[in-house]
Amino acid sequence: MPLATLVTMWSALPLLGGLIRGDQWWVPAAVLMTVAALASALYRWWLRDSLAVPFLQSFAVLLLYTPLFAPQTAVVGIFPTLDTLDHTLALFEQGVHTIDTNAPPVSPTPGLGMIIALVFVVFLMTADFLAVTARCPGMVGGLLLALMLVPLVVDEAGLGWGRAAICAFGFLALLAVDMWVRGREWGVPIPSGHGPESRAGAVFGRVGIAAASSVLAITLALLLPLSMPSLSSDAVFTKAENTQFGSNGSVTTTHPMVSLRRDLTSASDRTVLTYRTDEENPEYLRTFVLDEFDGEDWTMTPVHAGRDNNADEALPLPAGREGEPPEEEIVTTRVSMDSDTVPMDFLPLPYPARSVEIAGDWYVDESTLMVFTTEAPPSGYNFVVRSARNRPSAQTLALAGSPRSLTDDQLHLPRELDARVQELTDSLVEGTETDYERALALQNFFTDGDFTYDLNPPPVPENADPLTHFLFEDRIGYCQQYASAMAVMARQAGIPARVAVGYTSGRPSGDDRWTVSVRDAHAWPELYFEGSGWMRFEPTPADPNSGQGSASPPDYGSGSTEPPDDEGSEPEPSPTSEAGDSPREPSPDPEDDESAPEEGPAAAGTDEISSSDGASPVWAPIVGIGIAVSALMATPALGRMFLRWSRRSTMAAGGATAAHAAWRELHDTCLDLGMSWDLAESPRATAKRLASLSVADGGEPTEVARGALWRLALAEENARYAPEPQGGQELGGDLDAAQRALLAAASPGRRSRALLLPPSLAPWRRSRTESKPLPTVF
Amino acid sequence: MSLGTQHDGHGGDVREDTDTVAAVADRVRGAIETVIEGKPDVLRIALTVLLAEGHLLIEDVPGVGKTMLAKALGRAVDCSVQRVQFTPDLLPSDITGVSVYHQDRNEFEFNPGPVFANIVLGDEINRASPKTQSALLECMAERQVSVDGRTRALERPFMVVATQNPGDMEGTYALPEAQRDRFMARVSVGYPSPQAELDMIDSHGSRSPLENLASVTNAAEIRDLIERVQRVHVAPGMRRYVVDLVNATRTAPELKLGASPRATLHLVRAARAHAALEGRHYVVPDDVQTLAVPILAHRLLPGPEAQMERLTAEQIVAKLVARLPVPAPR
Structure with a gap:
């Protein structure tokens, strides 16, 4: 993982390529990042621990910093002295000056190189912490986004798609490695019993989810501004006319x-x-x-x-x-x-x-x-x-x-x-x-x-x-x-x-x-x-x-x-x-008093005209906002509905994936309804608990539901642990019965929340055990 | 699809095997339940240990039916049962047997001790001296007896059912942890429910119901079942789960001593047997969760903090089980 993080950060280096001339400026950054990543990788591999990684990285970077940037001040070429500090400050000053005074692309100076290298090392250490120690590689995307914003803000030419693609590729590689590592922790994945076609079905389902959610997001992003007619009225329009001054990010103001x-x-x-x-x-x-x-x-x-x-x-x-x-x-x-x-x-x-x-x-x-x-x-x-x-x-x-x-x-x-x-x-x-x-x-x-x-x-x-x-x-x-x-x-x-x-x-x-x-x-x-x-x-x-x-x-x-x-x-x-007789005359008081009232109505009149020109009918923005708000409110429900639909289609394929899909749907339903879901609970135990819940709360005749839950649990258990999972049972009906029973057991408030704001969509609501009894180090 | 099981070719057979195991086990259970009422959990553990080729330690106060359980088990399975009453003056040779010199034939003849049986009932094992205890425990571990330089294999199935009174009773030498580790499981029978006790008065009042207990299977069939149990599938995730669980006992701060690698093996073997008893040809987390306390708890030493909080090893194991995520696909 530390090495994957390194690759990701490497791939972010070209983002700045458009801002700096020459082809040598990235070398110190790359060297320092490599050293920091290697320190992390070796330490983790050796001691199976991550506590001291940041310190070790800082130490390694410090050790290499002096020969890289201030060799003349070092003792034996390595050890920093007080001069090194002064030299560093001077370099820093130089770098800041370079950034301040030049429009991109700037020529690389040692100071600029040092600033870039240190920034990237800090980013790498943060990324290493996020991706490896905290196991949240997705958060590294935030760091990359910050780096990506630099050329977007600073350079009028923007960011070439090639560079963005390299960076995105690095990020995806990090995610892929993380998935692989996680998968390895669980050993061989349990394959479905139905060969390629059900697997294809599952892949189709997953790709479908991804595609549909991206389409939904992009559509909303495009349509939402359109459905706000009031946005074209005067106030915002003049703002939109603003020209940005100071393309170097120094000063911006309204035109x-x-x-x-x-x-x-x-x-x-x-x-x-x-x-x-x-x-x-x-x-x-x-x-x-x-x-x-x-x-x-x-x-x-x-x-x-x-x-x-x-x-x-x-x-x-x-x-x-x-x-x-x-x-x-x-x-x-x-x-x-x-x-x-x-x-x-x-x-x-x-x-x-x-x-x-x-x-x-x-x-x-x-x-x-x-x-x-x-x-x-x-x-x-x-x-x-x-x-x-x-x-x-x-x-x-x-x-x-x-x-x-x-x-x-x-x-x-x-x-x-x-x-x-x-x-x-x-x-x-x-x-x-x-x-x-x-x-x-x-x-x-x-x-x-x-x-x-x-x-x-x-x-x-x-x-x-x-x-x-x-x-x-x-x-x-x-x-x-x-x-x-x-x-x-x-x-x-x-x-x-x-x-x-x-x-x-x-x-x-x-x-x-x-x-x-x-x-x-x-x-x-x-x-x-x-x-x-x-x-x-x-x-x-x-x-x-x-x-x-x-x-x-x-x-x-x-x-x-x-x-x-x-x-x-x-x-x-x-x-x-x-000068008092000169045309400056209009300023004295009497005329001033005259001019003010006269100008007042005139300006007010023009103002009225312009506002009636710019204003759309009153209902339009309200309707637009209404549509937008309801669309926004319906998004979670739609997302959940789509998930349900895609799982149903996966279930139709049969096999182990079907059982998994049914079980996940049951899991999400439970989360939606605010029922707890313990990862330490086996499928049977969960089914038993849920069955008892529905009896206790609903009082309905739940024999059917109990049987359905039990069958779902057994199917999931079979899919997970059996050597050759058997499929074939129709789980759709059981899932329906189980969900009905759970819904009946929940309070009306919970039910409406499950419909409108299904908590199962929120990643932080995913069930987890209170604490892991053993630190998983791999 | 390679699942890493050693019995891939027997997919169908394994299912049959487990059905057979479940059927026989049901018969045995039914037979024993005529003698020991209201203790299905203890019975199931006993059967599990039998099929997993382990040894059972029953720890409880006197008079709750420890011996009765062992005897009933031996009777239900038509196999040899030997009973050793451990006393402070019991010698190792009283267990393993001695060689006796025959003057007429001018040679030594080995008189096998009570350990040469399918089921050995060691009663109140903690009353014997440590030396004698260890003699039995050696037999348990190696399934063979070495006397006078000759090694004699013990019969199969071989299961020691030892009973002991809880630790701090008079005149007892508590088993050290190293020796407790050789027992696959420890159960306590516990007092019967009032209803079961009432029934007991009726059934045990006149004469022992043991005499009415007819055997429902035999040693050969049990050997066969043991073979079949070994083919039960343990998914890679499940193996990992067992290892994680045992590991958790080693890293849990409440525990001074965690479970041994032998405990891991015992847990997997017992889980296989438990799954087969239920007619399943693969192990599920429920098997491990059910067996975790009886199989792990007696090997653990709670640390001072746990003792301060009056947490027993059983409670700690149950806590660990409740915290460890079951293997699930991501």
Whole structure:
């Protein structure tokens, strides 16, 4: 058995083959596992005992570990020293780093090899314990499943069927060896007296059971979701739309655009967060940056969490800016998240943030300055963020040179983009000289009225490109469409661009306080200017009735190409008053009060429409659930019925198998009815006990039943112990009579339980003796 | 299909054999029951031991019919019965026999002792000295007697029915465990039920019913039955079951001394006989379970814990039997 376990674990090694390059990485794992399995096998064979096996295995692995992984630190090549421990820690660190930082397939490093080897050895020892000591080889399947999940979760390519098949084969081999060992313990199996045909019948019965139960399981798995019409309603649908980020298992989150739309269309105007700042015109709070365009959607480059990008120190310098901004340029914002909000794992921060004070493990993405966590964030946390002002003058922007210092390719666009978009961009930027002018031209194209702001744009027809549809067909959309389109066109115009998602600055609620609610969710393009970095633009209309009410175009984007010089120096009070006259106006209180009620019913209306669209008739889910529940409830009964049927067909074949089938059916009936069944009882004794039971409880004339039980017992006894079991008697009638008598003896409660939830199907209810008097060691 | 039985060719015959055994045994049982009433279990064990070529130890208080049982058995089977009353001054030669010098013929003549019989009744065996006890026990084990350098085989069937009073009675030398091991089974007759005792007054009142007991079979037929019994089938699972059971007595924490390999052999042989007595040509767990206590209990020594809990060897064996799973197909 230990060797069979070894083979099984060997067969699990290829599961990781897709994740690691090279063909040598598995050697240490295989060697260590072999040693551990041999230790187990030898010890068990020698001493017929299993107590010390884990210790012996650990010792053997330890002995071999040093020469394998840390030979230079060892004494005489074998004995570990203190250096070995340090070396191990270093290796471990290296392995973790490899796993953290690389996307699969990773190149094998010694550290990775060590981690894999140790994991597999621990798995092997567990498997050895489960399969050999505890005699439950089926449980090893759980370990294999865990290993199988690793490539499924980590690698987008998934798991090749060949590798899965090898692993499954190993597992089946383990089960087969276990069956063989168990069979050997009982000596020669008692064959049926009826030659091949009854054996074929028995095999047919067994295969039939297996086939039918698998068909039933698969059918249920397929049909159950279908019979739940409510599953396609809005809430689950948006969840299903979630895209997983961080294919390396580092960070996953809902697709920002999905949560954005959910927030914008939500019926209530919940507060998401409040913050205090002494800044008069606070920046937008940016949560996500989408910097890859795949022709249809903007998505996020996977971010990675690691030790090297902790957010507890000063954040990295924002791209395009030289040096740390002076102290007076720093704005401190104290944000407190509302405790009712779904906890965010990406922080809403003004750009560019310089440092964040927050409890927990948070990481920063270097190129985008997004701050995120990999753990489940607490709800209602507070944090303090210090950020630099980002309001260069229009002149500064106009003088910006070509984007030199940008390392990433932020101009990339898929080739299959509609040519009309390029033409449109070209026509818009015609006659402009600088990037800044081009950006303004693009922004003006969106704000100049040809577009209609609507949170529920008409659906894009199938096969139509959403971008071209928005630009050329209906020109209806909300911030997502505006921002995406402008970012694409900016890239076409040669300006590095990306889409930011987050919240607008919200509305002031007095005393430096600002309140941001769910409807302040927003998306906007960020364009890159050398020397100033990423700059926010605002193509979305800022009209409270037909636009993002709390949106505000930045000063540099207001269209005044010749802003006064002093506008660049933000700390002075005068620009802020000027900014008050600028289109940021919608945010002040009176208009805020107006906009809120107006937006409320509109959003509520759209919400109603969407819910009536998505909701199916009320009865459908109820009926579906009813059917599913009753199907689920009927499953045990059906399984038991099928078992009964297959045994009956086996019994029709006659011979020893017939007697066994009848006896097993009687056994299961007893278990179903809650009667005890002692494995130490011989068939005769059982029959006698059952007969007396039915007399005692039922009081019926049970002569027939008693005779039937007795005949069943004798047939089983004959089949088990006679040299040439004779068959031929008709046991069906006897079984019927016996079962009737047992049913009559049972209480009604027991009877209904036997029908609906037959305990005989539960493996843990199988009868067993209280304790084995002798330890069976083979 | 190879079942590993040594009598595969006699499938049909074995069934006939066992029918014959059952018929004869029924006759013997019926005959004895006219003398010993209300003790069918004891009788069945006695017959089992006879057919399994073992020896029987009857242990009970005086006067419950130990001797009567042995005598009735001998009478029902028409064979020679010798009785030895063991006393402290009994010598080994009183059992095996002595060579006597005949002056006229100028040679020694062997006078066979009481052990030269089919059924030897050793009454109150624990009253004799250990030396004498061991003389009998040697005969039991080897089925032969060596006197003056000559070995003489004993007759077949040969069965010693020894009776003894329970351990702590006056003037007794309890059989050591090594010697108890040679007996196949130990039974105790026990007091009769009130009804049986009433009947006994009627039947035994005037004269012994033994005199009316006619023999229903003879030694030759018993030898034949013994042959037939040996062909009873013991399935591999059943053998394993017996071994497991005996093994359990060795590993049970309650027991200081477990059963010997000889006990295993005795148990299998007795189970065969028991199955044949019931007219079955194969052994079932019930045979072993019924016989486990009489065949195993007297060989075991309960440990101190068992004595503290006042568990007898019989109770421990019964517990082991109740815990050991019967062989069943998986």
